[in-house]
Amino acid sequence: MQRKALYGLLLIGLIVAPFAGAYPLFVMKVLCFALFAAAFNLLIGYTGLLSFGHAMFLASAGYTAGYAIQSLSFTPELGVLAGTAVATILGLVVGIFAIRRQGIYFSMVTLALAQMVYFVFLQAPFTHGEDGLQGVPRGKLFGVLSLDSDLTLYYVVLVVMVLAFMLIVRIVHSPFGQVLVAIKENEPRAVSLGYDTDRFKLLAFVLSAGLAGLAGALKVLVLGFETLGDAYWTMSGLVILMTLVGGMGTLFGPLLGATLIVALEDRLGDIGTALARGTGVEWFRSLGESTTIVTGIIFIACVLAFRRGIVGEIVARVRPLRA
Numbered sequence: 001m002q003r004k005a006l007y008g009l010l011l012i013g014l015i016v017a018p019f020a021g022a023y024p025l026f027v028m029k030v031l032c033f034a035l036f037a038a039a040f041n042l043l044i045g046y047t048g049l050l051s052f053g054h055a056m057f058l059a060s061a062g063y064t065a066g067y068a069i070q071s072l073s074f075t076p077e078l079g080v081l082a083g084t085a086v087a088t089i090l091g092l093v094v095g096i097f098a099i100r101r102q103g104i105y106f107s108m109v110t111l112a113l114a115q116m117v118y119f120v121f122l123q124a125p126f127t128h129g130e131d132g133l134q135g136v137p138r139g140k141l142f143g144v145l146s147l148d149s150d151l152t153l154y155y156v157v158l159v160v161m162v163l164a165f166m167l168i169v170r171i172v173h174s175p176f177g178q179v180l181v182a183i184k185e186n187e188p189r190a191v192s193l194g195y196d197t198d199r200f201k202l203l204a205f206v207l208s209a210g211l212a213g214l215a216g217a218l219k220v221l222v223l224g225f226e227t228l229g230d231a232y233w234t235m236s237g238l239v240i241l242m243t244l245v246g247g248m249g250t251l252f253g254p255l256l257g258a259t260l261i262v263a264l265e266d267r268l269g270d271i272g273t274a275l276a277r278g279t280g281v282e283w284f285r286s287l288g289e290s291t292t293i294v295t296g297i298i299f300i301a302c303v304l305a306f307r308r309g310i311v312g313e314i315v316a317r318v319r320p321l322r323a
Helices: 002-020 024-044 055-070 076-098 104-123 150-172 175-185 187-192 197-223 233-246 253-279 282-289 291-305 309-322
Strands: none
Touching: 002 024, 002 150, 024 150, 024 197, 024 233, 024 253, 055 076, 055 104, 055 197, 055 233, 076 104, 076 197, 104 233, 150 175, 150 197, 175 187, 175 197, 187 197, 233 253, 233 291, 233 309, 253 291, 253 309
């Protein structure tokens, strides 16, 4: 009940956020990355598979949705569905090759395939290379509801985000999700019980890829552009950071981790300017150009002080008190 109350309060907060001074475009960006992190957490936190190439699903869906809406005159919902479908199919292809290996070899296979996809996007004419897709229109939802207003699009993205998160919760708490946890904890035992672990891991990989693709398709609809930065390996590292900082293997952790990292990237320059004015130390003004250094320090601090992530540590400390 406490968990449901927490989710209810979070949902109410998101509903009223635009009227409480929150910038809708920024919150939508946070929601897209939160879904991306939650999709990645489904793979690593509940299945035990560390992918170094999840950025390819984010970018492939973003490029597909952007191209379909901009050049093929797709409506936004069809563009998002097309992007999600392409990411899901790509996840199936990559998963067939990747799950043949375990541990670091699995991670290296996903990284190698992601780099191949990156160079395809770099050379493909429809991606416009280093310039990326620019000026992607939002269009009209179902040909009726205009999404040009940030507020209208905000509630559309929020509804999709809530439905996707409910799907993740359902997956985790289903018998299928329990088998995934069993595979993560002790795969040989799961095999001895008669489970086809490769099939379960492949399905988990495809689901994670599809949800990551949904995040990428929504992101291009929100921001109106798609660049190679979403396909580069650093984006895969960023989603790992979000998941570990928030709490791997928890439902709320990736959402919190994504919020912290995105807010830090967007507001670090403003924070540095404020600190420079308050303390008189001009060095703080350069914080906006040192985002990777600051996020690296945060990651090291979390690894040393919060090895389970922020939410993971809170749960670990509260659980004995509840017992």
